[in-house]
Amino acid sequence: MVKLGPDVENGAVDAYSGYLPSGSIWGFSMLHESGTGGAPKYGVVSQMPVVGEVANPLIDLGQNRSVNDWLTSLSEDTAAVGYYKSCLDTGVDIEVAATEHAGMYQYTFPSGNASSVVADVSHVLPSFRGLGWGQGYAGGEFSISGNGSSYQGHGVYNNGWNLAPDWTVYFCGHFEQAPSSSKTFIGNDTTIYSYGESSSTNSTYRQGGVFTFGQSKVTSRVGISFISTNKACANVESEIPSGTTLQALVDQAQDRWNVEAFSKVTTSETNTTVLAQLYSYLYGMQLIPSNRTGENPKWTSDEPHYDDIFTFWDLFRCSTALSHVLQPTAYVEQIRSIIDIWRHEGWLPDARSSDFTGRTQGGSNANNVLADAYVKGVRGQVNWTDGYAAMKTDAEITPPNNFDPIANDSSTQEGRGALPDWKRYGYITPHFSRAVSRAVEYSVNDFSLSQVASGLKLTDDHERYIDRSRNWRNHWNPEQTSFNSSGFMVPRFANGSFDYPFDPANCTACYWPDPYYEDTPWSYSFNAHHDIYHLIELSGGREGFLQRLNTFFEPGLYEDNEAFGSTLFNPSNEPAFTTPYLYNFVGRQDLSVKRSRVAAKTYYNAGNGGIPGNSDAGAMQTWILWNMIGLYPMTGQTTFLIGSPWFEHMSINLGENKTLTVTSTGGNADTAYYVQSLKVNGQSWDKAWLTWDDIFANGGKLDFVLSAEPVLWANGTLPPSPASGDTPSGYERA
Incomplete structure (x- = not known):
């Protein structure tokens, strides 16, 4: 505290x-x-x-x-x-x-x-x-x-x-x-x-x-x-x-x-600069939330009490998933704490400080955090009847407007302020601030409800929310073009038109009153991670999607982003966190490794300015820690996309006498980082993804062979995309 x-x-x-x-x-x-x-x-x-x-x-x-x-x-x-x-x-x-x-x-x-x-x-x-x-x-x-x-x-x-x-x-x-x-x-x-x-x-x-x-x-x-x-x-x-x-x-x-904290992760690395990075990141990611159990001034409860959640908008993509791995006891306590906040105040917090909920930047992203815990088997002390009821409150009840001066169209305190449009039109009109970025996040929020509903055998709810999770598609304008790519997530009016003047490479101030929050239409148009194969088809199929990804990371293309090599990719904001790994969905795991490793080595270091912007409560640190491990989580799913590890040997203590061991031979973190082959728990592996049960639920081992030259080793089944239906065939071998 x-x-x-x-x-x-x-x-x-x-x-x-x-x-x-x-x-x-x-x-x-x-x-x-x-x-x-x-x-x-x-x-x-x-x-x-x-x-x-x-x-x-x-x-x-x-x-x-x-x-x-x-x-x-x-x-x-x-x-x-x-x-x-x-x-x-x-x-x-x-x-x-x-x-x-x-x-x-x-x-x-x-x-x-x-x-x-x-x-x-x-x-x-x-x-x-x-x-x-x-x-x-x-x-x-x-x-x-x-x-x-x-x-x-x-x-x-x-x-x-x-x-x-x-x-x-x-x-x-x-x-x-x-x-x-x-x-x-x-x-x-x-x-x-x-x-x-x-x-x-x-x-x-x-x-x-x-x-x-x-x-x-x-x-x-x-x-x-x-x-x-x-x-x-x-x-x-x-x-x-x-x-x-x-x-x-x-x-x-x-x-x-x-x-x-620190002893949870051990490695064979001897380079003190790299070790300084590793343990500094482990430190920075665990400073908040604050454990205030026994210090709750608002109500008496037997539940744990955590504060200083700043914010789930920053943390849900990869930070809470790593907290689950490294601090499983505290992680479950935090899940219980936010459900208890709902019991006493009526809403899940997306951000909270001084025992007051606020502010919600986009969707009700505590939903994603709860779903991620549920699908990865967190049960025990968590009351999931209450947990799901809390999620459903966000999905169905419009919170009262707190008339925030910077965005007074709807509540910024809690819940989904733009829910009336979402339920009426299946998209969000520019009547509401942050319309497009909220729509992307509401889709993911509804997907999260569908996953918990499925586990609780609530069939009607599962179908309702998996269908609503596809509403991001209603913001897709196939006629919008930018840098030789067609189709983008754009504002849409109540009459159905897309007649909203904007540049997909620019989000104006990218802040509270704007259609996009803290990133560009280019970036948000990659963010339907639960429905990625439909997104690929809308983007022109495998080749069109590859071209779009390559354009996103091409240096010297976009002068307005000079700080990050004039790329459309902005590593300092969370909406682009997952994008380097999306190549795994089109059979190019080598390019996922290349893009993520270049970002890690270019924008992170062990000195002053060692992360690309604010820590965002540890979000930046957890992104690069996953890079070091050689995995990346898909929130609300059991899927982890495979990257490439930094170390010859890394051991992660998972608690309860379980360990994840990651080894690599033949490579180095700076130049020879392409995967040649992989064994998972001693078995040859040909997929660019694995699941929680494969290596985390009971521990596991990943053995990589690396080299300086890329090869197309992952020619097995593509990663799942639950809202897209069947996984397409052929991408992995193209």
Whole structure:
């Protein structure tokens, strides 16, 4: 729950997770969301060291910010798993470490000066985007006790990217050293209105406390809770009792990461740069959602409770599938948690922070996450009667409009806001924002319902939703052309016409009010992954589809995408995640390997800028981890498309004494990566796909032979496409 780290200001730049590589540090706060975009969230319950006495914390705090520009500051920041250190240009060193519900601050001040710490309950991460997504402080309470060495209270905050109403965080802090003075403050901008023993307010004033010490070494322990101040105090006492060293917390965090995360994947690789990538990606993909079991302020339940889902739109394509492989216990807990949210609030969350659902970028993609779990055999503790009822709520009930200023045509909070068109026309008119991208996702959502309905023997529902999953076809305009390809997913009016002016290579701003969200018509026109053979036929058959794929990845073709080689392919946005692997459906597994490997080696590295854009809550990291393994999941299906592994030997601990082992001979990750042959569990394999049961349900082994030259080894049955009917023959041998 606690993610303790620096908050940095650098002009009008949003620090989504608090951190920026340069700028002024203005606090170290307890709560962050890692790897997100959109707008900042949290950055609350902060401390900041100040050299000398503090006459006015609102002024002195600003004057004592670190100018943490790496070109001019005392030294670069230091980060490791479970540890962060900044050397401020005021001469203060600050080191932090954390547990589940508490954090430790360790300060070393310059000798010969008073040492002060400002605890700021009103501190929040701002947004400068002008979209109304900035956070606010709505009031709280701050009191000092324990001879001036302890403080407690709460803060009430609101808004952020998910437009959340008021939410409360309680805190309980202790300094290990006795301060020479301590007092609370309330102020507005730079003016202090109260500076004394305790303070409370329901206003938007700045609020906190100032603690001054006579020594240069100061240590603080702070617990937080979403339930109560007493629980925050209990959290810090149980997790960081007095006398705990910072190094002990770092060791504890690293031991836990090693046991529960990193040791799940072992490899023969000795190249330290590649190993840095592998384990950094494993780290980045597992930072959120946040396990808040026992910290649910809204209802009492025996179910697990997870928050900071940001967002299933980013995660459903390949991230949740990898979480299932690497963290099966937590994965099932998260499935149970979102179903429990539906029980108490009526809707599945597609995004959720501060215990508030919002926002839904496209479809109701929690449906895809549930279906993926179901078809891969997750049963046991999951109540699938409730799970399916939750999915059906999304499919049949239009959520009330929350009148989001950036897209006020329908709900962006939950469910499927454009459902009226979907049910009336079988497509979505431009009356609704994001009409085409929503239609693509609604099709996949309905496919997900069909799969669970089938497993539950709900025959009528299965037929209803498999038929609705084909509605993406109603957006296909065969007359639309671009770069020598014909047929694209386009906006469609209520009268059935496609008379909507647009360029398939361009999605205007590609944002909330537009027909396509965060990617182009070119990209979305590949996204009917459950109905791929019908898509191939609409694209001109096997040869037309091959030409379309090759055009998509051709460098130098599309100057508007200069950052990614002027290709139509944009690796920084999730709608294109699966596209490199679609060659498997037309018998060209070698080209799937080529396109995905070039993307992995071109747009990912072990240094700064090591992923192509925001982490998106680990989505980018999971995409390349699948690339390293040599597989790619088809969400809502048991199918995994076969790529090519990076390592001579990789072992993945699947839990319950099960292991997936992947080996390769004759190749290397940079140049000799084409598959020559494959054995699955010791048996020769001639298909460019396999299933969950083949290698994950009970463990398994993949043995690849690789080379620098491509061969057409996969001449067996093509991958399934459940909404397309029979798998066509001949593609694999063409």
